[in-house]
Amino acid sequence: MTLPWLSEDDLFIKHTAERFAHDKLKEGYQARSLEHHIDRDLLRQMGALGLIAPTFSEAYGGIGASSLVSGVICEAIAYADLGMSYMCMTTPLIGGVIEKHGNEEMRQEVLPRMAAGELLVQLGLTEPRGGSDAANLIVKAQKKGDRYIISGEKASISYGDQAEMMLLFARTDQDAPGARGVSAFLAPLDLPGVTCTHYDDIGTRPVGRGSVFFDDVEIPETALLGKEGEGFTKVMEGFDLSRILIALQCCGTAQASVDETWEYIQGREAFGRPLAKFQGTTFPLAEHESMLAAVRALSHQTLMMRDKGMQHTSEAAMVKWMSPKWATDIIQNCLVLNGHYGYTTELPHQQRMMDVMGLQIGDGTAQIMKTIITREKIGSIGVAYK
Ligand SMILES: Cc1cc2nc3c(=O)[nH]c(=O)nc-3n(C[C@H](O)[C@H](O)[C@H](O)COP(=O)(O)OP(=O)(O)OC[C@H]3O[C@@H](n4cnc5c(N)ncnc54)[C@H](O)[C@@H]3O)c2cc1C
Numbered sequence: 268m269t270l271p272w273l274s275e276d277d278l279f280i281k282h283t284a285e286r287f288a289h290d291k292l293k294e295g296y297q298a299r300s301l302e303h304h305i306d307r308d309l310l311r312q313m314g315a316l317g318l319i320a321p322t323f324s325e326a327y328g329g330i331g332a333s334s335l336v337s338g339v340i341c342e343a344i345a346y347a348d349l350g351m352s353y354m355c356m357t358t359p360l361i362g363g364v365i366e367k368h369g370n371e372e373m374r375q376e377v378l379p380r381m382a383a384g385e386l387l388v389q390l391g392l393t394e395p396r397g398g399s400d401a402a403n404l405i406v407k408a409q410k411k412g413d414r415y416i417i418s419g420e421k422a423s424i425s426y427g428d429q430a431e432m433m434l435l436f437a438r439t440d441q442d443a444p445g446a447r448g449v450s451a452f453l454a455p456l457d458l459p460g461v462t463c464t465h466y467d468d469i470g471t472r473p474v475g476r477g478s479v480f481f482d483d484v485e486i487p488e489t490a491l492l493g494k495e496g497e498g499f500t501k502v503m504e505g506f507d508l509s510r511i512l513i514a515l516q517c518c519g520t521a522q523a524s525v526d527e528t529w530e531y532i533q534g535r536e537a538f539g540r541p542l543a544k545f546q547g548t549t550f551p552l553a554e555h556e557s558m559l560a561a562v563r564a565l566s567h568q569t570l571m572m573r574d575k576g577m578q579h580t581s582e583a584a585m586v587k588w589m590s591p592k593w594a595t596d597i598i599q600n601c602l603v604l605n606g607h608y609g610y611t612t613e614l615p616h617q618q619r620m621m622d623v624m625g626l627q628i629g630d631g632t633a634q635i636m637k638t639i640i641t642r643e644k645i646g647s648i649g650v651a652y653k
Contacts, residue, residue, distance in 0.1 A: 273339065292347035305354075365377060389425055391435040391436060395478075401499075409439075426475060427479070454481075513629070581640050
């Protein structure tokens with residue numbers, strides 16, 4: 268796929284990511300998918316190549332690259348292994364919030380280690396009572412002298428029981444409704460009173476999800492990002508980025524199934540000729556190519572809008588609902604085009620389908636994305652909760 272808007276430097280990073288994905292990730296994808304932990308050695312290798320946090324400034328372990336570069340990397344890594352590409356999506360999101368709103372000591376302590384693939388930081392927003400209405404959270408952070416006491420449960424958190432820290436969203440003002448009473452903290456997870464669990468997911472098992480319980484956990488007041496009551500808006504800025512990166516992750520994973528299926532239909536025969544002679548096999552693949560090219564182009568456009576400081580909330584929501592849904596459908600179709608082989612665990616299609624499906628939910632469902640697009644288009648008249 269020709270992407271004429273990428274510069275020479277962008278293309279160099281793209282090729283680096285593609286080479287790493289091909290040489291180090293492709294072959295072990297299926298075996299790694301059965302594990303319950305991310306391969307930390309591979310993460311460090313990705314970090315050493317600058318593939319985890321290119322957008323961080325050089326002072327914090329990045330190269331000050333554009334968001335577009337992050338997107339290109341996400342797609343290249345996800346082509347070989349969606350799970351491994353999670354770090355290329357969550358690190359610019361979480362690290363971006365820390366870089367913009369954290370204090371200097373916090374930035375120096377965590378950002379270079381995140382970029383190097385040595386430190387896993389999870390995002391703690393969702394709670395057991397629901398994730399779509401995320402601002403209505405109830406985990407409490409109560410100020411006591413120079414400390415905050417955290418209590419409550421976060422649910423459905425990626426890297427559930429394997430992260431070292433959490434970018435935690437908790438209510439500091441019990442009287443302020445919704446987003447206004449929410450603050451953001453960077454909380455270590457090795458403190459007394461923290462317990463993490465692990466869910467048995469159907470896809471992206473090495474990333475994993477889990478609940479994190481805070482039982483009157485004390486964190487210093489310096490763990491607060493920015494000012495009290497501003498936490499929710501901080502993460503929302505970040506979601507405009509992660510939603511586009513998710514779209515490109517799903518695009519990469521689906522493209523791998525499409526490419527392999529083009530190969531398959533040329534090699535396998537039925538009725539005395541290659542399957543590729545039948546438009547019943549080629550037209551669906553031609554449609555998939557078209558859909559992936561369209562969602563990739565809109566994702567890149569949206570990243571370029573972000574890089575230029577333009578408003579892009581609506582476009583980010585558009586690609587976030589389209590890409591995981593289309594990728595799931597496309598991979599399922601590729602599975603069937605591979606006939607009975609496609610239905611085994613030997614071929615990667617079933618694993619890829621389960622992996623991308625989770626991203627129809629994570630970071631907000633299609634319904635929530637369409638609500639955002641509606642709100643951006645016609646304002647609060649189109650939103651039930653306003
Ligand atoms: C793979 C994966 C990774 C995740 N990682 C993280 C993470 O790292 N950190 C984190 O904090 N959370 C994470 N989540 C949680 C995720 O953000 C939530 O699951 C998601 O926001 C939906 O919340 P819910 O599951 O509570 O569904 P609910 O909010 O209970 O919604 C249930 C259903 O109702 C629909 N619905 C809800 N409200 C409306 C409405 N107004 N109009 C129409 N339909 C509606 C939803 O679309 C959904 O289909 C992850 C989830 C998954 C699956």
